[in-house]
Amino acid sequence: FLFVSAVEVKIEVVIPEKERSKEEMSPNGKASPLIYKVNGTARHYHLEEHPIASNPYHNPKDVVEASVCHVKDLENGQMREVDLGCGKALLIKESGEFHAVGHKCPHYGAPLVKGVLSKGRIRCPWHGACFNISTGDIEDFPGLDSLPRFQVKIEKEKVYIRASKQALQTQRRTKMMAKCISLSNYNLSSTNVLIIGAGAAGLVCAETLRQEGFSDRIVMCTMDRHLPYDRPKLSKSMDSHPEQITLRPKEFFRTYDIEVLTEMHVAAVDIKNKTAVFKDGFKMEYNKLLIATGNTPKALSCKGKEVENVFNIRTPEDANRVVKLATSKNVVIVGASFLGMEVAAYLAERAHSVSLVELEEVPFKKFFGERVGRAVMKV
Template structure:
């Protein structure tokens, strides 16, 4: 039996609060939560990226991470929302004589590390997953080895599915954390071993088949069959389509295929970029997208100059608005990044079989040892053209249950789904949304009939500064600001038709937790109330 630790007095833990306390002899911190009078004890760090959960919030019986909004049931630490993959380790706790006592196992001294190997291999708490059962002869095929496919496979086993699960990926790698590519991985702070979401061993233990380097070429809805390049077809009883996106390569641009002109979508792309920029002095990034700007932050180093070419006046103008865009541009310029704004590329120039420069319509020529294409992605749905009437952008329309056709569901970058708040059909290329899609789609493949109702949430990090965004606003009538955008300490509320439809923030993590929750419930204050001075933190 583990020894009990006299952690703290009862008065140190008010109702509804999260508090972290050290343990003796430089032991691990323990997170305490008091909910409806009951005390609960957990590991103090989020199993996703190691965020201090004491800086999060306890909302309606759930512990919500302050960084990326992973969510855990306060009753037992069960994972209820990604991007974490694992339950929160829970410890035995009791309260007696106005003291709180806990039992902490030795493995609890391993805080989550975003650059470590997957938690499945270092003692993290895994959800209770089932393995395949010979009695269940069904086959569920998941096309896509990204966020949606990986989370769907995990969910199917958690929900007790005993049939065959096949995860099909066009990449020759186990599903990995794509969010690190343009950040820690490109900056050299995350190594290849830190990239997989789970190791091969995880999939083997739970009898999930990985079909890697497999490119789908077609779908026959009548036969329930997916065809592949150089592989036999796969029959399915239920199918999840989550192939993700394909980077735009500017095929009509002269010189687009020169060596040294590189996209950034896959780990192989990032490896190629790391090799190409090792000795590069001039790096030009075409596009001021989140990937482009994060890449600029990661590739900037001593002795290397980075220039971003943007079609807009400031980065993110159409997504976040001119004020926030100007703040990010100033942040990059302070670090030494150059900008060519409202610019158009007319050609990529080369010599001796390698890119050497970028020609702008203005006549300006930018020298370049490497050119990074950060001009967005398109849904990887070419193989679905015979089976579905796709949207103009290549997206696939689904209903509120993420169903595209009988026995067929879609998730992640390709899914155009109805936003719960407005009913508007929307396609969102966010990591956490893809994971949430994967979970809901998996449950519906099992007949649960669960609507997707979560408010979208994403984040970006540049030079250690994090912006968080909840909701979705393709357009807006106005933006209401609380705080100081230039000082990276603000909340921005996006208003459309007298309703708040989205919000962005920096340095307001706790407020953002509440906002995302209320946004999902349709309980946000009116724009008029915010204009009249209502302070968000007081809600």
């Protein structure tokens, strides 16, 4: 028998306090430089140093415009997927105004037309990511990218959408970000922001800082040997390789100067002296610290937990090993909530048999109640 222990993992995103002063307008109407404090000293970051957002309509060959409906086809509070010939968009009418954005959630590709529209925002029907319908910006997670936003115009009571063909294909938009412009001011053992943990929470923090114009050094460190990856996919696609589930490619981290130290174990943090001490003795000074290490699988406490065929799933290597060893074998999964059920579903066609062990009478009882749990048991 192969035993797999499943555990629910919850991550709370905590973003370091922003040190940006309020943006003021100069007499000529241009925005003044943003001012940051780095280790107690003020420095300036000019907006012209920020990467300029590319105009999605600068290439006429990449633009498509089409009439998608009559103005009376949609009532307030309604949404509709519309086809522009080379891709689809989500047309929304709220408070008498039309908006057009990408029709798929950038997180896992859920159809947003089945989501919930309320007060200028649409919420994904699968995992609850929330997007602003006016800007397409992501305002609540999970997910990293925003929706592309398309131009809408009304002519002779017909609704037209003008969109980038590329945006219609990708169905996602990464927000404009700053880069680090002060690496030369730091040695290897000091950083402005240190993030311990390189999961979704840590990466969201790093990206949000860059999106808000933060231009000093950011270092993420992790005990994993990989760049930040989508850990929830380990139970959904257990034979995936790390590069297939990374949250961002290598080039992204290079482009936006987000440093990731892999296989680095923080053994202690000296809060008074603002220093992180690593297991190998290396020390790193920081100005701001975020601890986003997530959770660890709960180990079995019963007799036999030390034997070779008992596994927890935490890394891609763990998941790959379980799939390999489970093929044509009898598998027992301890825990029948989301992760346990996902692992069971994935192994059902590979293992000889799959059994789930759960304290509750039915799966998902704490989340959905006994009635839903019993329905799941019949599947």
